[in-house]
Each structure stands twice: as structure tokens, then as C-alpha cells.
Amino acid sequence: MSTLPTIGFLGLGHMGLPMAINLHKAGYTLKGFDIVPAAVQAVGEAGIETVATGAEAATGVDIVLTMFPSGQHVLDAYRGYLLQAASPNTLFLECSTIDVAQAKEAAALAVAAGHRSADAPVSGGVVGAEAGTLTFMLGAEAEDLEEITAVLEHMGKRIVHCGGHGLGQAAKICNNMLLGISMIGAAEAFVLGERLGLEHQALYDVISTASGQCWSVTTNCPVPGPVPTSPANRDYQPGFAAALMAKDLGLASSALKHTQTDAQLGALASALYRKFSDEGHAGTDFSGIINAVRDGSL
Numbered sequence: 258m259s260t261l262p263t264i265g266f267l268g269l270g271h272m273g274l275p276m277a278i279n280l281h282k283a284g285y286t287l288k289g290f291d292i293v294p295a296a297v298q299a300v301g302e303a304g305i306e307t308v309a310t311g312a313e314a315a316t317g318v319d320i321v322l323t324m325f326p327s328g329q330h331v332l333d334a335y336r337g338y339l340l341q342a343a344s345p346n347t348l349f350l351e352c353s354t355i356d357v358a359q360a361k362e363a364a365a366l367a368v369a370a371g372h373r374s375a376d377a378p379v380s381g382g383v384v385g386a387e388a389g390t391l392t393f394m395l396g397a398e399a400e401d402l403e404e405i406t407a408v409l410e411h412m413g414k415r416i417v418h419c420g421g422h423g424l425g426q427a428a429k430i431c432n433n434m435l436l437g438i439s440m441i442g443a444a445e446a447f448v449l450g451e452r453l454g455l456e457h458q459a460l461y462d463v464i465s466t467a468s469g470q471c472w473s474v475t476t477n478c479p480v481p482g483p484v485p486t487s488p489a490n491r492d493y494q495p496g497f498a499a500a501l502m503a504k505d506l507g508l509a510s511s512a513l514k515h516t517q518t519d520a521q522l523g524a525l526a527s528a529l530y531r532k533f534s535d536e537g538h539a540g541t542d543f544s545g546i547i548n549a550v551r552d553g554s555l
């Protein structure tokens with residue numbers, strides 16, 4: 258029987274904690290670390306070994322998994338101590354949502370230091386992290402796929418290999434750029450419908466079976482009623498917070514600039530979600546943008 262790889266798990270926040278717990282339940286030996294003591298305590302209470310520094314989490318393990326807020330956190334930790342502390346040929350599994358250019362830089366740093374690297378951002382939110390049903394978008398070398406998949410399948414139900422380093426992040430931001438645009442479109446359609454005298458249910462019955470059909474309507478419908486599980490039915494409690502949508506659209510905007518892509522709707526969606534989030538709605542589900550469309554405050 259082959260032994261499971263040991264994993265240094267850094268970043269035990271909203272997503273990292275339930276992901277670490279799922280690996281622990283699957284029998285993996287983890288070394289957990291977060292810079293926030295309460296996060297370390299929570300992972301300790303789940304029965305997972307904790308360590309006092311990030312460097313210790315990377316020492317003597319087979320895989321270093323990071324789940325950080327931003328690319329700068331990743332690059333600082335890689336450069337500062339993780340790459341030096343890890344044994345040669347360690348697999349660095351970077352699961353945060355970060356800039357494509359930073360993901361490529363992180364991978365290049367890891368490879369230059371004698372390690373292996375993959376970007377594996379996720380979708381599915383905290384609910385998916387808890388249930389172990391995340392989707393992973395993987396940017397990795399083909400020869401590492403089997404080893405990576407064996408670990409990720411305990412945290413997710415779908416793993417898509419998108420190509421080499423950085424292409425997992427690329428797929429994530431392309432998807433979320435479309436999601437941001439489609440949610441604003443769904444919100445505008447429902448507000449226009451209201452003003453033309455349409456009932457929400459009637460418009461939903463048409464869109465959900467017609468050519469305007471999309472996830473923003475059929476799963477995360479921005480008006481209460483037609484989809485009972487959508488955040489609109491619980492006063493727009495996330496769900497997927499507007500602040501996170503604004504962050505992901507900011508990453509998409511940076512990639513648009515970098516690639517000189519004239520994507521006007523993506524750029525506009527980024528500006529609108531940044532404004533909505535900054536003006537007191539950071540913690541609102543991103544479908545709550547319909548209220549700003551309705552009152553003309555966007």
C-alpha cells in the first residue's frame with residue numbers, strides 16, 4: 258500500500274480551513290499554518306497538527322498547498338521562506354485566486370528553486386469547500402497530473418486541466434469575467450421587466466428556457482421567488498460576496514490590459530462591481546447589484 262504524501266497547508270481562512278479538514282478526514286498528515294492565531298486554533302481543534310511558522314509548514318513535506326488572499330501574499334511567502342524551507346522537488350500547489358502573471362512568476366520561482374509547481378484555483382465557494390465539491394482549474398505540467406489529482410479529488414468533484422503554468426488562473430478569471438457580466442445583464446433584464454409590468458416568475462419562466470438562459474438566472478437568480486435557494490431570498494447574504502467578484506474582475510482587468518484585449522463589457526463590469534463593493538456592499542451577494550441597478554446608484 259502506498260503511503261499518502263504529507264502536506265504543509267498554509268492559509269486556513271474561509272476556504273482553507275474546510276479544505277484542510279477534508280484532507281485530514283481522507284487520512285492525509287497535514288502541517289497547518291496561518292498568520293492569524295484564531296485560524297491556527299480552529300484547525301488545531303479539528304485535530305490537525307499545527308506549526309508555529311510558515312517555514313516549518315514547508316519543511317519535510319511532499320506538498321506545500323497555499324490558500325492566500327492575493328498574489329502578493331503568495332510571492333512574498335514563496336520568496337521569503339517557503340521555497341528555501343522545502344526539500345528539493347517539493348510540489349507547490351497554489352490554490353488562491355491570483356493574477357495570471359503572478360501565478361506564472363510564482364511557478365517560475367518554484368521551478369528555479371528546484372521544485373515543481375501548479376496553479377489550482379477553485380470555484381464553488383465556502384459551501385463547495387465544506388462539501389468537498391469544489392471545481393479546480395489546473396495549470397500544471399502533464400507529468401504531475403496524477404499526483405495532483407489524487408490530492409485534489411478529496412476537496413473537489415471536478416478537476417479540469419487547462420494547460421501549463423498560469424492557465425488554471427486564466428480559466429478562472431475568464432469564467433468569472435463572464436459571470437460578472439451575465440449577472441449585471443440578468444439584473445438589468447429583471448429591472449426592465451418590472452418597469453414593463455412583467456411578474457418576476459413570468460420573466461423567469463421565459464428566460465430560463467429561452468436563449469437568455471444562464472447560471473446567473475437559473476441558479477443565482479437576482480430576484481426572490483423563482484429560485485428558492487438563490488441569495489435574493491435571504492436578503493442577499495452570500496453566496497459569493499461582491500468584494501470577491503470585484504477582486505476577480507480586477508484580476509481580469511489586469512489580464513485584459515496585459516494582453517491588450519479590448520473587452521469593454523469586462524472592463525465595465527469590473528468598474529461597476531468595484532463601486533458597488535466599495536459603497537457599502539462588500540459583504541452582499543454579488544446578485545445584490547440588482548438593487549443598485551433598480552435605484553440608479555451604480
Ligand code: NAD
Nearest residue numbers: 267268269270271272273291292293325326353354382383
Ligand atoms: P480568507 O481571507 O478567509 O483566508 C486567507 C487566509 O490566508 C487568512 O486566514 C490569512 O490570515 C491567511 N494568510 C495570509 N498570508 C499568509 C501567510 N503568509 N501564511 C499563512 N497564512 C496566511 O480568504 P478565503 O475566502 O479563504 O479565500 C482564499 C482564496 O480563495 C482567495 O484567493 C480567494 O479569492 C479564493 N476564493 C475564495 C472563495 C470564497 O468564496 N471565499 C471562492 C473561490 C476562491
